Structure formats: C-alpha cells, structure tokens
Amino acid sequence: MRSMMKASVAALAIAVSGAAFAGSHGALTGDLKIFLDTSNPAPRATMEAMIARFQEMHPDLNIETTVIDREAYKTQIRNFLTANAPDVATWYAANRMKPYVDAGLFEDVSDLWEEPEIAENLASTKGAMTIDGKQWGVPYTYYQWGVYYRKDIFDELGLSEPATWDEEMANCAKIVASGRACYTIGTKFLWTAGGWFDYLNMRTNGFDFHMALAAGEASWESDEVRATFANWKQLIDMGGFIDNHQTYSWQEALPFMVNGDAAAYLMGNFAVAPLREAGLTDDQLDFYQFPAINPDVALAEDAPTDTFHIPANAANKDAARAFLRFVVSADEQTVINGPDNLGQLPVNAASSVADDKFLQQGFAMLSSNAPGGVAQFWDRDAPAEMAKVSMEGFQEFMVKPDQLDRILARLERARERIYE
Numbered sequence: 001m002r003s004m005m006k007a008s009v010a011a012l013a014i015a016v017s018g019a020a021f022a023g024s025h026g027a028l029t030g031d032l033k034i035f036l037d038t039s040n041p042a043p044r045a046t047m048e049a050m051i052a053r054f055q056e057m058h059p060d061l062n063i064e065t066t067v068i069d070r071e072a073y074k075t076q077i078r079n080f081l082t083a084n085a086p087d088v089a090t091w092y093a094a095n096r097m098k099p100y101v102d103a104g105l106f107e108d109v110s111d112l113w114e115e116p117e118i119a120e121n122l123a124s125t126k127g128a129m130t131i132d133g134k135q136w137g138v139p140y141t142y143y144q145w146g147v148y149y150r151k152d153i154f155d156e157l158g159l160s161e162p163a164t165w166d167e168e169m170a171n172c173a174k175i176v177a178s179g180r181a182c183y184t185i186g187t188k189f190l191w192t193a194g195g196w197f198d199y200l201n202m203r204t205n206g207f208d209f210h211m212a213l214a215a216g217e218a219s220w221e222s223d224e225v226r227a228t229f230a231n232w233k234q235l236i237d238m239g240g241f242i243d244n245h246q247t248y249s250w251q252e253a254l255p256f257m258v259n260g261d262a263a264a265y266l267m268g269n270f271a272v273a274p275l276r277e278a279g280l281t282d283d284q285l286d287f288y289q290f291p292a293i294n295p296d297v298a299l300a301e302d303a304p305t306d307t308f309h310i311p312a313n314a315a316n317k318d319a320a321r322a323f324l325r326f327v328v329s330a331d332e333q334t335v336i337n338g339p340d341n342l343g344q345l346p347v348n349a350a351s352s353v354a355d356d357k358f359l360q361q362g363f364a365m366l367s368s369n370a371p372g373g374v375a376q377f378w379d380r381d382a383p384a385e386m387a388k389v390s391m392e393g394f395q396e397f398m399v400k401p402d403q404l405d406r407i408l409a410r411l412e413r414a415r416e417r418i419y420e
Contacts, residue, residue, distance in 0.1 A: 037073035085311035093128035094376035107310035137309035144362030145302040149264035184262035186248030193394035194378035206297035216419030220411040300372030
C-alpha cells in the first residue's frame with residue numbers, strides 16, 4: 001500500500017510540473033491519435049504509461065494510441081502520413097526524417113523550439129532536428145557513443161585518458177608495445193566501421209563538413225576526406241586494431257576486451273551491459289570522450305536519437321504540440337529514460353539521470369561538452385544506399401589501407417550516381 005501511495009504522489013508531481021510546462025496553451029479537447037513504433041515490451045509500456053499521465057492532465061481529450069511493429073512501421077509510415085494521418089508519430093532524427101520533410105509530410109514545429117524551456121534545455125539536439133533551418137519534431141531519448149576502456153590496463157601501463165590525438169597515439173604505442181591491441185572491433189556487419197569514420201571525420205573536419213558529406217555535397221576525393229583517412233591509417237599501421245575484425249560481429253569482438261587482449265572499444269552505451277555480464281567490474285571499466293584531433297573544430301558526438309513528430313495532415317495540432325511539450329519536459333524525460341523504463345539518456349539538460357556511472361558520464365558529455373553538435377550515426381545520416389557502399393569501403397580500408405585511392409574513387413562515383 002505504501003509503495004502504491006508513493007507512486008501516486010510521484011505521478012501527481014510529474015503531472016503538476018508537466019502541466020506547468022505544457023500549460024497556458026488552453027484546454028485540450030477532441031481526439032488525439034498517436035502512432036508508436038515502440039513495439040518491444042519495455043518501450044511500449046514506457047510510452048503507454050507516459051500517454052496515461054498526459055491523459056490525466058487533459059481529461060477532455062480522447063487519446064487513441066496505435067502500436068505498430070517497428071519493421072512494419074518503417075514500410076507503412078509514408079502511407080499513413082499521406083492518408084488518414086495520426087496527430088503524433090514516432091520516428092528518427094536527421095536524415096531519417098528528411099524524406100518526409102522534403103515530401104511535406106511533417107509539420108514545422110520551429111515555434112516549439114523558440115520556447116525558452118525547449119530552446120535552452122534541448123540545445124544539444126537541435127541540429128539533429130533541423131532541416132533547411134527549421135525544426136521538424138522533438139527528441140525523446142538518445143544514448144552516447146564514446147571510448148569504453150579497461151582502466152586496470154591503463155593503470156598498469158601508466159596511461160591517462162587522452163584528450164588530444166597526440167596523446168591517443170602515445171597511449172596506443174604503449175598498449176601495442178605491451179602485446180595488446182588498442183581497440184577491439186567487429187566489422188562483419190559494417191556499421192561499427194561507420195562509427196569510426198564518424199568520429200575521425202567529425203574530429204578532423206567538423207560536424208558541418210561531416211553532414212555535408214552525408215548529404216552528398218562534398219567529394220569523397222577531397223583533401224578533407226583524405227585527411228580523415230590519413231588519421232585512421234595511423235592507428236591501422238601501428239597495429240591499433242585486433243586482427244581479422246572483418247570476421248567478427250560487434251558482440252563477437254567483446255571477448256578481446258574482456259580477456260585483456262585489447263584495451264578499448266569505440267561503441268555505444270549498449271555495450272556496457274554485456275561487458276558487465278562477461279565479468280568486468282565498474283572498477284575495471286571506464287569511459288572517455290573521443291579525443292580532439294583538429295583543435296579548430298568543436299567536438300561533436302554520435303548520439304542516435306528517437307523522435308516524435310506531428311504529421312502535416314494531423315487533425316489536432318494544438319493537442320499534438322502540447323503532447324510534444326510534455327514529452328520533452330524535464331520530469332517526463334527523467335521518468336521515461338530511467339533504469340526501469342528506456343534506460344537511456346534524457347534529452348532535457350535539466351533532467352535527472354539514473355545512478356549509473358556510464359549514463360552519468362554520457363549525459364554530462366552530451367549536455368555540456370558536445371558543442372559541435374550531435375550526429376545520428378553514419379547509416380542514419382547518409383541515405384541507405386550511400387551508407388551501405390561507403391561502409392563497405394570503410395571495412396575494406398581497415399583491411400587494405402593501401403587501396404585508399406581506389407576505394408575513394410568508387411565512393412565518389414557512387415555519390416555522383418546516388419545523389420543525382
């Protein structure tokens with residue numbers, strides 16, 4: 001009974017603060033149709049509980065929720081946005097939303113991003129929601145990428161977390177000299193190499209160039225891209241990566257770090273759970289932000305972001321806007337991203353974060369130390385066909401770095417064809 005009462009008090013507090021955030025925009029009536037792709041049990045329960053809290057705040061609103069299997073949702077979204085659109089729909093940031101923005105199927109919600117609570121507290125994710133200078137939705141969860149490393153190995157070798165590329169190279173030389181690889185990686189399914197390209201390119205040339213390349217506006221044979229691959233080649237040539245990585249999935253590459261054959265992994269925060277399950281303790285495992293390479297570019301991060309949008313053909317846009325305000329409010333962000341729900345990072349900088357050292361570090365990094373912007377990962381930022389052919393090139397380069405000219409020529413031909 002006591003726990004139920006505590007839960008009710010907490011829900012009431014959230015509703016009151018959420019009402020203050022979403023309020024002063026008039027009473028909400030009519031129907032609000034929400035389509036979700038959060039079909040897995042935990043995300044579905046999280047979303048349904050959040051919608052129930054919004055319903056309590058607006059008893060005169062009739063909310064209809066439809067949950068669609070995630071893969072089916074991807075094939076159906078264009079059809080339902082075009083005909084009989086819901087008022088709110090889940091999707092993804094950056095290039096993944098661009099086809100629907102270009103087709104006029106998502107509502108411009110730049111007005112929400114001018115409101116102080118959103119402008120100030122969601123600043124780090126604004127770029128991911130922006131196309132043609134306008135914002136087309138709001139984020140509701142994201143997670144960090146970065147370098148997860150064996151702190152005990154660093155301590156053994158007298159190493160500190162590197163902040164610059166020179167420090168990174170010096171660390172790596174000592175790790176290789178100790179008989180280990182600097183990094184484990186499994187490139188069998190290509191996207192892990194995409195993560196390396198993201199960081200090396202953003203650190204070498206900056207977020208704006210990286211996004212221009214993803215948009216087909218820059219040449220793969222440019223000096224900028226060659227500089228990125230030159231930095232990558234430094235690590236490859238010194239034996240920085242495990243051997244035969246092209247034969248491993250990302251999970252199959254984990255044992256090299258667990259067994260101490262590699263000192264670190266550039267990966268998303270989802271790698272923490274299997275590393276812990278494999279026996280690494282939080283005393284052995286730590287995290288740092290990918291080091292700076294070019295001091296003239298601001299640090300940008302990969303942080304794949306899930307989003308809510310208002311379809312352009314929505315019938316109840318006032319209620320939809322109120323719902324989007326509610327979703328990104330600090331208290332709601334704390335709840336839905338908590339360890340018992342999504343277990344990821346809140347997008348609101350005023351939110352609280354679960355008592356987990358990696359989530360805490362990721363939140364601090366993305367909220368205050370990613371001034372260059374937030375990318376969505378290469379296979380989300382680039383069109384699907386370009387992402388596939390370029391990631392094939394990244395993997396080939398890691399195995400045969402002397403083939404760079406041929407690889408870049410192939411990617412440039414693909415760019416000219418795909419973006420035509």
